[in-house]
Amino acid sequence: MKSNKPRNKTNKYNSNPKGKKAPSAAKIQHAESRRRRQNSAPVTNKSASENSQYIQWFPGHMTKTKRKIQADLKLVDAVAEVIDARVPLSSRNPDLPSMIGSKPTVILMNKCDLADPKSTKQWTQYFKERGIKAIELNCKTGSGINNFTAAVRDVLSDKIENWAKKGMINRPLRVMVVGIPNVGKSTFINRISKASKAKTEDRPGVTRGNQWFTLSSGGVTIDLLDTPGVLWPRFDDQQVGEKLAFTGAVKDNVTDSQQLALRLLEYFKVSPMRMFCERFGLTKEDISEKTSFELLEMIAKKRGMLISGGEADVERASIMLLDEFREAKLGRITLDKIGD
Ligand SMILES: Nc1nc2c(ncn2[C@@H]2O[C@H](COP(=O)(O)OP(=O)(O)OP(=O)(O)O)[C@@H](O)[C@H]2O)c(=O)[nH]1
Numbered sequence: 001m002k003s004n005k006p007r008n009k010t011n012k013y014n015s016n017p018k019g020k021k022a023p024s025a026a027k028i029q030h031a032e033s034r035r036r037r038q039n040s041a042p043v044t045n046k047s048a049s050e051n052s053q054y055i056q057w058f059p060g061h062m063t064k065t066k067r068k069i070q071a072d073l074k075l076v077d078a079v080a081e082v083i084d085a086r087v088p089l090s091s092r093n094p095d096l097p098s099m100i101g102s103k104p105t106v107i108l109m110n111k112c113d114l115a116d117p118k119s120t121k122q123w124t125q126y127f128k129e130r131g132i133k134a135i136e137l138n139c140k141t142g143s144g145i146n147n148f149t150a151a152v153r154d155v156l157s158d159k160i161e162n163w164a165k166k167g168m169i170n171r172p173l174r175v176m177v178v179g180i181p182n183v184g185k186s187t188f189i190n191r192i193s194k195a196s197k198a199k200t201e202d203r204p205g206v207t208r209g210n211q212w213f214t215l216s217s218g219g220v221t222i223d224l225l226d227t228p229g230v231l232w233p234r235f236d237d238q239q240v241g242e243k244l245a246f247t248g249a250v251k252d253n254v255t256d257s258q259q260l261a262l263r264l265l266e267y268f269k270v271s272p273m274r275m276f277c278e279r280f281g282l283t284k285e286d287i288s289e290k291t292s293f294e295l296l297e298m299i300a301k302k303r304g305m306l307i308s309g310g311e312a313d314v315e316r317a318s319i320m321l322l323d324e325f326r327e328a329k330l331g332r333i334t335l336d337k338i339g340d
């Protein structure tokens with residue numbers, strides 16, 4: 001089933017505000033079942049480093065996908081590597097260069113609508129300085145999509161010239177679309193081909209096999225090969241794993257949502273964003289003086305998320321916090337900083 005909708009379009013956790021519609025039974029059930037899937041670690045007031053968890057997600061189908069990508073590489077002229085603008089480095093698979101060799105590559109920095117616009121410009125410049133063709137995209141609206149064909153023609157200019165010499169004019173350009181899970185590969189294909197043929201959903205691991213799509217753009221025919229998202233066997237830097245869990249590239253049920261939310265709060269403690277503070281009625285003093293766990297409790301209480309005895313339902317608040325981060329309701333945040 002196709003679903004392009006962001007998770008929790010309405011705020012199902014905003015249980016208390018006066019006059020607001022109560023969440024439906026189906027939504028509550030969905031939230032409950034998602035909660036049950038989490039590994040239920042005990043709630044404690046741990047220090048920052050104690051909240052970190054070992055994250056790894058490399059199921060068997062990713063090994064198969066890697067092989068399939070390598071096998072199909074001979075069928076394409078170029079590669080479009082889709083990355084997440086909120087994590088432009090962490091969302092680049094370090095195994096990709098060895099998988100695709102010297103195939104001309106264009107980077108599609110997607111989900112720019114969720115990232116900090118200033119950081120996105122800096123990242124575009126970063127890639128440019130390294131001789132890497134990168135374009136900014138928002139596949140929700142289609143912004144930036146018109147630059148794709150020119151970018152592909154640019155990285156293939158030598159090839160196109162050679163084809164022309166051999167009389168091959170208007171030869172279709174074949175491009176393999178690759179990237180980590182849930183970055184919007186299939187959404188990009190649907191958007192550029194003005195069709196909804198590729199299955200998309202707001203969870204990682206939706207596309208399961210390589211599939212071709214053909215489109216015409218500015219008199220150029222492009223064959224796009226959609227591929228399943230691939231991660232790598234081990235995150236050497238666990239912060240990378242965490243960032244990919246925050247953005248939804250790692251399956252939720254392999255992480256502990258409370259620990260993840262506490263780690264996310266640590267980012268906000270370092271850079272307290274105005275939108276985040278306002279959303280939960282937190283002051284700068286709260287952010288600097290409280291522990292992440294205390295902040296999570298405050299957030300839960302502000303949203304009326306309580307368990308019996310009036311205690312904060314931190315587990316529920318954790319899931320809500322992660323969802324709201326993913327929808328940029330806490331601000332447009334880029335987690336990878338140049339120079340980190
Ligand atoms: N906000 C925002 N959401 C996007 C954008 N592009 C895609 N999405 C959403 O991201 C989610 C994942 O999109 P998919 O196209 O299924 O991602 P994928 O990379 O094909 O994922 P896998 O097939 O699982 O590897 C969907 O909910 C999309 O609607 C974008 O530019 N901005």
Ligand SMILES: [Mg+2]
Pocket residue numbers: 185186187199200206207227228229
């Ligand atoms: Mg897909």
